[in-house]
Amino acid sequence: MRYQTDFAPQRLADAPRVLRIGPWSLHFLAFSRHAEDSREPVLMLGGAFQSFRSFGAEVQELLPHHPVILLDLPSQGSNLQLAPELALEQLADLIAAFATELRLPPLMPIGLSYGSALAALFAVRHPERCARLLLAGITAFGRPGARRLLEEGLDLLAEGQAQRFAQGALTGLVNPLRLEETGVPQAFRKSLLRQMHRLSPQEVERYRQNSRRLLDFTGFDRHPACPTLVLAGEYDHFTQPWEHAGFAAACANADCALIHNADHLAQFEQREACASFYRPFLRGTTLPLANPGATRLSRSRLDCLERRQEPRVAPLNRRGRMFHAEAGEWPVEVSELGFFGGLVQGNLPATLPERGWRLQTGDLPALDLLPLRRDRDSLALVFPHIDAQASEALAAQVVQAEPRAVAIG
Template identity: 70%
Template sequence: MHYRTDYSAALLAGRPELLCLGRWQLHYQAYSRHADDRRAPVLLLGGAFQSFRSFANEVQELLDEHPVILLDLPSQGGNLQLAPELGLEALADLIAAFACELQLPPLQPIGLSYGSALAALFAARHPQHCARLLLAGITAFGRSGARRLLEESLALLAEGELGAFAQGALSGLLNPLRAAEVGIATVFRKALLRQLQRLSPAEIERYRQNSRRLLDFPGFSRHPACPTLVLAGSHDHFTQPWEHAHFAAACPAAECALIHGADHLAQFERRAACAALYAPFLRGAELPSHSLGSTRLAPSQLLQLDKRQEPRRPPPQRRAQLRHGEGGTWPVEMAELGFFGCLLLGDLPAELPARGWQLCTAELPPLPLLPLRQGERGLACVFSHTDAQASAALAAQISTAALPAAACA
């Protein structure tokens, strides 16, 4: 590997290097302080809506101690090549082929969001090529609510409902109930919303393929064995802290830390807190026993985190109606109501359509929802948050009640 030694943030927007492996094209950029650097490189694998430019600060920080490689696999980042036939496992295998072709020493991947699944699979399937592994926003997608919301996003895109899709996706990535604590600027939320509303047909197809890979993924048959650090935003509802902790518990050499006041984008929202952990981890040093802005979980805590991150209480006015778009209205009682979901009681049909539902109350605009499961306790539902006005009204109502402590408390 020949590294560039003239790194500047402006270069990340430039033309990447191209490596062809059979019919597949891999885009990458490689930087170091030394052109012929034999140390283990850090490999950056971003999320669905991230490009090389997203990592400008990370590259700058890492270069003092490590060579850094940024990689876009087919249909990821700035790589526009579509690859509908490739599953997550096949893409992870492409990372190994990339390492072999360029004769790289064992890598140190940093995988974020969608990239975390690829990085984890690469480490598990090709341990000889992976020295250390750092994950944030781990996307295993075994949680039923997350899967339903992802399926709904694909259905909305197929129907051309870009506005509704964008609203739902934004609420998933940036927890509206914790926006003040996380410190996400309104201008950033609006910019991300516009980006989602303006996806091109090619970008929609890439999103569809990447989402199908996550939905089709059967789960990890084996977990990474190398030293692994898992970082979870304490307010991340999209990939929740307990899911990160369970993943760490399944790895033989993993630690998990909760980043205080962070959401799904912890690496960018709390840079200093994350860097205080990943910098010593990547150099092979012992992690600090106490670190400002984070809490390291003891092994005994990994399987004990609360799976309910938001308050679900009976609202003051419990009467409501469950209405379907194609006809039919049923009176229900709201046994539990939260921003992300509810539990309804009522004499409901045994078989319910999967889509097209609204929860109608006297105090709120109609709330689009998706049924999850129906049992003795009632009908559990998740809100799709595809209507901005309804979501804002619900958030205002929920926020009047005291929010519980984060899962790390």
């Protein structure tokens, strides 16, 4: 491997180098302080809506101590090659083939969101090629609510409802209840919403294929054995802190740090807090127990984190109705209501359509909902948040009610 030595943030917009392995094209950029560098390189694997340009600050931070490689596998980042036949495991194998072809020493992957599944599978399937592993935004997608929301997004895209898809996806990535804590600017949210709304047909297909890979993934039957660091955003509702901690607990040699005042985009919202852990981790030195922006969880706490991400309130007016354009309308009692979901009770039909439901309760606008779990006359549900006005009204009510909220397990 010959590295570029002239890194500047604008270099991340350059045309990537391309390595062909069989029918597949792998796009990459590689930087170091030395053109020939035998040290273990950091390998950046980004999420669904990230490109190389997303990582300017990270590359600049890492380069004084490590070579850095940015890699886009087929259907990832700016690599437009479609690969519907490749599962996550096969993409992880392509990372190993990439390392073999370029004769790289063991890698230190940093996997973010969608990239976290690829990085973790690479570490499991090719342990001899993985020196250290850093993950954020774990996307194992075993949680039923997360799966339903991802499936709903795919259905909306298939129906051409790009605006509703984008609104729901934004709510998953940026927790709107915690904007004051995370400090995500309105301009950034608008830019991300616009990017997701304007996906080209090819980008939609890439997103569909990547999402289907996550949904088809049956979970880890083995976990990484190498030193592993898992970073969890305190307010991440899309991939929740307890899921990160549970993954770390299953690894042979893992630490998990809770990044305060961050959600799914922790590494961008709280850069210094994240860096205060990944700097010593990648160098192989002792991790801090805590700093002003993050807390390292003890091994004894990893399986004990609260699974209820938000308090659920018992509305003052519990009367509501669920309605469906084809299935009809039923009165319900709203026993729990939160921003991301709720629980209703009523004499509902034995079989419910999976989509197309709305909930009317109190003076809120009608809320789109997805049925999640049925227990006799009770129905747990999640809100896909595909209507911005209704989501804002619900958020305002939930925030106002938080002082009297009850956390119902």
